[in-house]
Amino acid sequence: MSARFAFALAALLVAPPATAGSDPAARGLAVRANAAAATRQPRLSVISGAEQWYGLAATLGAGTSNTVRVLHRNLAGCTATGLRLLAGNYGWANTSSAGSPSAPKERQNPYPITVHSAFEFAGTRTDQQQPRAPVRWGGQPTATLTPATAAYAFPNLMLSDPVSASLAPGAAFYERSAVTQAAAGQQYFSTVSLRGGTSGFGTDSGEGYAVNSTAERVFDNAAGDVTVGAPQFAAGWSALAVLGTCSDGTVAPSIAIAGDSIVAKVDDAGYGYFTGGWALRAFAAYPHMLLALPGEREMDAVQVWNFASRFEASGYATHVLWAYGRNDLSYDIGVLGLSPAQAVAAMKAVRLQAAKAFMMPRGGGAPGQVFIAATILPAPTSTDGFLTMAGQSKDAYEAARVLFNQWLRESGPDGFVAQANAQVAGIVNAGVARVADPCAGLEVDADGVPTRDGGFSPPATTIYASGTSTGGNTGNSFNDTSKAWAPGALRGAELEIVSGTGAGQFRGIGGNGATQVLIADPWTTLPDATSAYRITDAPGWNGVHPGTRGAILSAAGIDAAALMRPLAGQ
Numbered sequence: 001m002s003a004r005f006a007f008a009l010a011a012l013l014v015a016p017p018a019t020a021g022s023d024p025a026a027r028g029l030a031v032r033a034n035a036a037a038a039t040r041q042p043r044l045s046v047i048s049g050a051e052q053w054y055g056l057a058a059t060l061g062a063g064t065s066n067t068v069r070v071l072h073r074n075l076a077g078c079t080a081t082g083l084r085l086l087a088g089n090y091g092w093a094n095t096s097s098a099g100s101p102s103a104p105k106e107r108q109n110p111y112p113i114t115v116h117s118a119f120e121f122a123g124t125r126t127d128q129q130q131p132r133a134p135v136r137w138g139g140q141p142t143a144t145l146t147p148a149t150a151a152y153a154f155p156n157l158m159l160s161d162p163v164s165a166s167l168a169p170g171a172a173f174y175e176r177s178a179v180t181q182a183a184a185g186q187q188y189f190s191t192v193s194l195r196g197g198t199s200g201f202g203t204d205s206g207e208g209y210a211v212n213s214t215a216e217r218v219f220d221n222a223a224g225d226v227t228v229g230a231p232q233f234a235a236g237w238s239a240l241a242v243l244g245t246c247s248d249g250t251v252a253p254s255i256a257i258a259g260d261s262i263v264a265k266v267d268d269a270g271y272g273y274f275t276g277g278w279a280l281r282a283f284a285a286y287p288h289m290l291l292a293l294p295g296e297r298e299m300d301a302v303q304v305w306n307f308a309s310r311f312e313a314s315g316y317a318t319h320v321l322w323a324y325g326r327n328d329l330s331y332d333i334g335v336l337g338l339s340p341a342q343a344v345a346a347m348k349a350v351r352l353q354a355a356k357a358f359m360m361p362r363g364g365g366a367p368g369q370v371f372i373a374a375t376i377l378p379a380p381t382s383t384d385g386f387l388t389m390a391g392q393s394k395d396a397y398e399a400a401r402v403l404f405n406q407w408l409r410e411s412g413p414d415g416f417v418a419q420a421n422a423q424v425a426g427i428v429n430a431g432v433a434r435v436a437d438p439c440a441g442l443e444v445d446a447d448g449v450p451t452r453d454g455g456f457s458p459p460a461t462t463i464y465a466s467g468t469s470t471g472g473n474t475g476n477s478f479n480d481t482s483k484a485w486a487p488g489a490l491r492g493a494e495l496e497i498v499s500g501t502g503a504g505q506f507r508g509i510g511g512n513g514a515t516q517v518l519i520a521d522p523w524t525t526l527p528d529a530t531s532a533y534r535i536t537d538a539p540g541w542n543g544v545h546p547g548t549r550g551a552i553l554s555a556a557g558i559d560a561a562a563l564m565r566p567l568a569g570q
Contacts, residue, residue, distance in 0.1 A: 044244065044316055045080070045244060045246055045287065046076075046252070046289060046317050047076040047080045047244045048242040048287055049284065049286070049287055050071065067178040068175075068238045069176050070174060070239075071172060072174065072175060073170060073171070074168065074170060074171045074172075074173070075285065076169065076244070076246060078169060078246035078247065078250055078252055079166060079167065079247040080166075080247070081167075082245045083119060084163070084242070085177075085243075086159055086239055086316065087143065087158045088157045088158075088313065089112070089113050089145035089156045090107060090108050090109060091106075091186060092105055105296075105300060106309060108154065108156045109147060111183045112145060112181075113144070113145050113179050113180065113182075113186070113237065115179050116141065116142045117135040117178070119163055119175060119176070120173065120174040120175075121173050134163075136160065136163075155312040155313075157309055159243070175242065177239060188238075189310075240289055240313050252287055253286060253566050254318055255283050255287070255319040255320065255564065256288070256313070256314035257279050257288055257289070257290050258292055258301065258310065258320065258321065258323065259321070259323030260293065260297075260326060260327055262326060262545055263278065263279040263280070263292045263374075264277060267508045268492075268508070268545075268547060269508035269519075269547065269548055277551050279292075279438075281554075282555040282560050283560050288317075289313065291314060296324070296327065297327040297328050298327075298347065299331075301324060301354070311357070315362050315366070320370070325376040325401075326379065328346075329347075329397040329401060333396075334396070340397075340400035341403070343397075344400050344403045347400075348407060351408075351416065351420075352419060352423065355416075355420040355433050356424060359371050359424045359430050359432065360431075361429040366429075367429035368424065368427075368429060369431045370432055370433075370434060370563075370565075370566075370567060371432070372433075372436050372563050373408055373434070374435075374436045374437075374438060375404075375438060375439050376401050376404060377439055377546060377550075378401065378442075378443055379395040380395060380455060381393050381541070382457075382538075385536060386457055386536070387459055387460050387538070389446060389448050389456065392446075392457065405453060408435050409435060416433065417434065421433055437557060438554035438558060439452055439453075439554075441558070442539065442557060444457065460538040462537045463534055463535070464490060464493055465483065465490070465534070466532075466534040466535070469530075470515075474526075476520070477516055477519070479515055479516050480515055480516075480533075481515045483515050484514050485517075486514075487512065488511060488512065490509045490512040490535060492548035493536065494508055494547050495508075495519065497531050500528070500532050501525060502526065502531050505525065505527075506538075506540075507521060508540060508547045517535075521542065539553060
């Protein structure tokens with residue numbers, strides 16, 4: 001393993017643990033110290049998965065203020081008190097610290113921001129006049145987050161003072177946050193995620209019906225909902241998470257979700273507006289924070305300079321979902337020219353390093369976390385929009401993906417779980433490793449039979465519409481004025497250009513009016529009046545991302561209750 005794979009986060013951010021081989025008296029002292037620390041300060045729980053994010057201003061310019069109003073729900077399963085906001089001032093960069101081309105990277109934003117926040121414990125999502133409980137930061141009404149002099153390797157987070165409140169399990173409440181920034185152009189890693197909903201396709205099953213474009217709002221929200229943002233890097237700022245203490249003294253199981261674009265969102269058009277993915281659907285019932293970063297490789301995420309703020313933020317969760325691998329496959333094999341065996345060997349080492357960093361005790365009485373490693377989904381291609389099995393072909397990196405997934409699932413001593421747990425054997429308060437297998441609900445073989453390592457996707461089952469565009473399309477829209485669709489009815493379906501200009505393109509539908517559908521990813525070739533199309537419930541794979549049905553099937557293969565079992569002492 002080269003030095004660039006070294007995972008220094010544990011050394012930088014985690015207190016040194018006592019081990020089974022250390023002096024018994026010293027080990028006992030460490031245990032008592034941890035217990036005393038836990039007694040002095042009740043452990044905070046992540047209590048919310050954000051429901052919706054309402055932006056009250058369109059842009060963030062230099063010296064301007066932007067306000068968002070976030071609908072939260074107490075998912076902790078306990079009465080939560082002493083609410084606190086976890087604030088951050090970081091985003092991403094497009095090159096690594098070494099200057100080589102790479103996926104986006106976490107970095108501190110270059111300019112300070114001033115944050116002003118409050119909680120609202122009553123009201124509806126559209127009213128703006130409810131009484132507010134101000135959030136204080138070290139006793140002050142605002143907090144200024146100033147970047148460190150170095151751009152990488154330093155967390156840029158701040159925790160607010162506790163706000164006196166008592167929230168029953170399931171209770172809704174709002175976070176009102178305004179931010180003023182010194183310069184335009186900053187992008188914020190705000191982990192607002194749409195909670196709930198295992199269905200899609202225009203159905204409001206808990207995920208929220210509002211979406212984040214003016215046109216879609218007109219289509220689907222005649223009552224006048226305001227704009228909703230994406231789950232991260234949105235146009236406005238909001239806190240990373242709402243923390244609190246369970247009044248019964250317990251610690252609520254919660255999960256920090258890290259990974260690439262497949263779990264961040266992308267192409268799941270039926271869950272909010274292009275927000276979701278299988279992970280948010282699978283763990284929607286649990287308090288969560290979304291730390292996924294589109295385009296990121298696991299080999300990048302284990303670098304100390306690339307995960308510092310997210311690593312610190314994730315420490316408030318009891319569990320971590322680590323869902324990387326697709327980008328590593330394409331880089332190791334497609335760019336570096338490694339063989340499947342070589343690529344998998346490198347990926348195994350990185351996964352074990354990540355597991356150890358999160359499973360090590362955090363200090364202050366907090367045990368290590370449950371580290372949930374996710375298998376890698378297949379990424380087949382199709383010549384007919386996934387209408388048939390015969391039209392599909394396996395991904396170029398399939399052999400390596402199968403090898404890596406088999407190692408993750410291996411229950412013996414040579415498998416991931418045994419090897420990850422062995423790294424922390426005998427360490428007091430260490431976490432454990434588990435495996436989430438989104439392939440279990442989705443993957444089929446060439447005959448369409450559910451089969452792990454099958455490499456294919458279930459075909460479409462329904463054709464909702466077909467025809468030829470009447471033209472006038474834009475980068476994110478597609479028109480057929482001969483139609484009379486019910487507004488919102490096609491959300492989450494897949495649009496394929498069958499022939500004519502732009503043939504072969506495949507896009508998820510985020511919303512529709514009577515004669516127009518909206519897509520999130522702009523057309524590569526703009527369709528025109530020659531473009532014939534069809535709309536189906538195909539699982540997706542616009543590139544490497546499953547669409548709405550694919551995300552639903554993947555989430556259905558996850559036993560969230562088993563994966564979220566708490567550790568003793570949590």
